[in-house]
Amino acid sequence: MRIEVKELKKDICFQNQKISILKDVNMSFESGQIVTIVGESGSGKSTLLNIMSLLDDCTSGEYRWDDKDIFSLKKSEKQEFLAKYAGVVFQQYNLINNMTCYENVKVPLYLNRNVKCSERQGIVENMLESVGLSHRKDHFPKTLSGGEQQRAAIARALVNDPKVIFADEPTGNVDSENEKQILNLFRKISDRGKIVVIVTHSEVVKGFSDKVYRISDGVIRMETA
Numbered sequence: 001m002r003i004e005v006k007e008l009k010k011d012i013c014f015q016n017q018k019i020s021i022l023k024d025v026n027m028s029f030e031s032g033q034i035v036t037i038v039g040e041s042g043s044g045k046s047t048l049l050n051i052m053s054l055l056d057d058c059t060s061g062e063y064r065w066d067d068k069d070i071f072s073l074k075k076s077e078k079q080e081f082l083a084k085y086a087g088v089v090f091q092q093y094n095l096i097n098n099m100t101c102y103e104n105v106k107v108p109l110y111l112n113r114n115v116k117c118s119e120r121q122g123i124v125e126n127m128l129e130s131v132g133l134s135h136r137k138d139h140f141p142k143t144l145s146g147g148e149q150q151r152a153a154i155a156r157a158l159v160n161d162p163k164v165i166f167a168d169e170p171t172g173n174v175d176s177e178n179e180k181q182i183l184n185l186f187r188k189i190s191d192r193g194k195i196v197v198i199v200t201h202s203e204v205v206k207g208f209s210d211k212v213y214r215i216s217d218g219v220i221r222m223e224t225a
């Protein structure tokens with residue numbers, strides 16, 4: 001699979017002034033790649049990731065997954081597409097507070113018609129084990145540490161075995177041992193032909209990836225391929 005972003009722009013109107021948050025962004029990702037996007041705070045990383053994961057609109061540009069023109073999909077089709085093929089790890093985790101860690105990770109499976117009810121528990125338990133959270137499965141988010149919440153958010157993004165993972169600072173809150181574990185998990189996934197797109201400040205994550213883009217004030221350029 002190949003994902004292409006072409007001439008993507010995002011302008012917003014703030015206090016009667018136009019601000020260009022993303023300026024002609026061009027990128028491409030291939031199956032099996034871990035791609036990182038690095039850049040200073042406020043450079044537009046989360047905005048870009050939110051547009052690619054169809055949670056925000058852009059002003060103009062093209063977005064293709066193979067031959068599929070994603071921006072031309074209807075709203076309902078976009079939601080279905082997102083639920084089926086993409087996993088998103090949010091910068092602020094966005095876990096549901098009144099659900100346990102286990103229940104949070106299970107949520108995407110309710111939207112997946114290919115997984116039987118009887119299979120859900122085993123899938124969630126395996127997922128929790130792979131992010132080292134089996135012992136915290138019955139905890140609610142507020143009784144998890146920041147790093148544990150982050151790992152729960154990663155488990156939730158991966159539980160449906162998506163083709164593409166968009167992760168916003170997925171190791172921003174964990175120690176170096178857990179960072180390594182998360183990266184190894186992402187590598188296993190990319191080795192199975194998936195695409196992992198990571199926004200990060202971490203040099204370790206950057207060093208681990210196959211392709212690096214740097215974004216600065218909404219302008220993106222390829223750093224290494």
Ligand SMILES: Nc1ncnc2c1ncn2[C@@H]1O[C@H](COP(=O)(O)OP(=O)(O)OP(=O)(O)O)[C@@H](O)[C@H]1O
Nearest residue numbers: 012014021039040041042043044045046047048091
């Ligand atoms: N709705 C909005 N109204 C006004 N400004 C916005 C809006 N959305 C984003 N911005 C601005 O766009 C810029 C990019 O924001 P974004 O969240 O994408 O940055 P980021 O690179 O993810 O930063 P960080 O590393 O701190 O998470 C920021 O300067 C932000 O203030």
Ligand SMILES: [Mg+2]
Nearest residue numbers: 045046047091
């Ligand atoms: Mg951000």
